[in-house]
Amino acid sequence: MHGNTKLILWIALLSAIVFSAAVKWAPVKEEKSRLQRIPIAGSLYASQALPLSQTESSVFGQARVIKRFYRFGRHGFMMIVVDGSANRHAVHDPLYCLRGDGWQINTREEIAIDGGAADLLRLSRKGVKREAVFWYSDSSSRHASIIRYWLQTTLRRLTFGQSALEPVMVILQSTGDEKPDWRTILDQCGFLFEI
Numbered sequence: 485m486h487g488n489t490k491l492i493l494w495i496a497l498l499s500a501i502v503f504s505a506a507v508k509w510a511p512v513k514e515e516k517s518r519l520q521r522i523p524i525a526g527s528l529y530a531s532q533a534l535p536l537s538q539t540e541s542s543v544f545g546q547a548r549v550i551k552r553f554y555r556f557g558r559h560g561f562m563m564i565v566v567d568g569s570a571n572r573h574a575v576h577d578p579l580y581c582l583r584g585d586g587w588q589i590n591t592r593e594e595i596a597i598d599g600g601a602a603d604l605l606r607l608s609r610k611g612v613k614r615e616a617v618f619w620y621s622d623s624s625s626r627h628a629s630i631i632r633y634w635l636q637t638t639l640r641r642l643t644f645g646q647s648a649l650e651p652v653m654v655i656l657q658s659t660g661d662e663k664p665d666w667r668t669i670l671d672q673c674g675f676l677f678e679i
Contacts, residue, residue, distance in 0.1 A: 493560040507653030516654065517548045517567050518623060518679050528672055529556045531563075543581075547574035556673065559664040562657045565679060569650040572637055576619045578655055582607060587614070597670050598677040604666060616657040617666055621679055622649045652679055 524531050524648060531552040536544065540551070554643040568575035579589060587607040595604050595617070600618035619626045620633045627633075639647045654676065658664050670676065 487600065517569070517642075518649070519548050519550050519565055519567050521675075521678060522550055522565065523675050524552075529554050531555070532561065543576075544569045544574045547571040551572075553659065554668050554673075556664075559662070560659050560668065561664050562659050562668065564655045564657075566653045567650060568637070568653070572641075575620075575633065575637075575651070575653045576618070577609075578653070579605075582616070586610070594628065595666070595670075596656075597626055598674075599624065601628060602626065602670075603628035613661070614658045615656060615663055615666070617670070618653065618655040620650045620651045620653055621677070623679065624648075626677070654679065 518594070519636045531554045534551045534553055536549060536551055544566060547570055548563045552563050554563055566575050577590075582589065582605070587609045589605055590604070590608055591606040593604050593653070594601050597619065599621070600619065602617050607614045607616060608610065619628050620630075620636075622636060631654075633651050636651050640650060656664075656666075656669070656676075
C-alpha cells in the first residue's frame with residue numbers, strides 16, 4: 485500500500501471512532517415525555533392505571549411506560565405505550581413478546597389509522613382468544629415496522645435528537661371474550677394519535 489492510502493485509511497478509522505464515541509456519549513435532545521399527554525378520561529371513555537408485571541418492569545427498565553385499562557362504551561381494552569428515549573432497547577417487536585408469552589399469532593393484517601397504518605393481530609393461547617393492535621408513532625406518522633422504528637431511532641441518535649421525535653410503541657389489546665370494535669375505537673379515540 486502506498487503511504488497516502490494508509491494515511492487516508494487511518495484518518496477514516498480515527499474519524500469513525502470519534503464519531504461513534506460522540507454518538508454514544510453526547511446527550512440526545514430530550515423532549516418532555518409525550519406520555520404525560522395521554523388523558524385518563526374523556527366524554528366517551530374512562531381508564532384506570534394497571535401495574536406492570538415483574539417481567540414487564542424487567543424488560544422496560546428505565547423506559548417510560550403507561551399501562552391502562554380503558555372502557556370505551558361497552559368495550560374494554562388494555563393499552564401499553566412505551567417511550568424508549570431513556571432506554572431504546574425497551575421498545576421491541578410486539579410479535580416477539582407475544583410469542584414469548586405463549587400467544588400464537590393466528591392472523592396479522594394491516595389496517596389504516598390516522599397518519600399511517602397499524603397491525604391487527606388475532607391471538608390464541610390455551611383456548612383463550614384475544615386481539616391486539618399495535619403501531620409506532622413519532623407524533624406525525626404511524627407504522628407497524630420494527631425495522632423502520634430502528635432506522636428512525638438510529639437517525640435520531642446520529643443527528644443528536646434533531647431529526648424527529650422519539651417514536652413510541654402503542655399496543656392495544658382486548659381483555660375479555662368480546663372482541664372490541666377496533667374501527668370505532670380508533671376512529672373516536674383521537675388521543676391515541678396525539679402521542
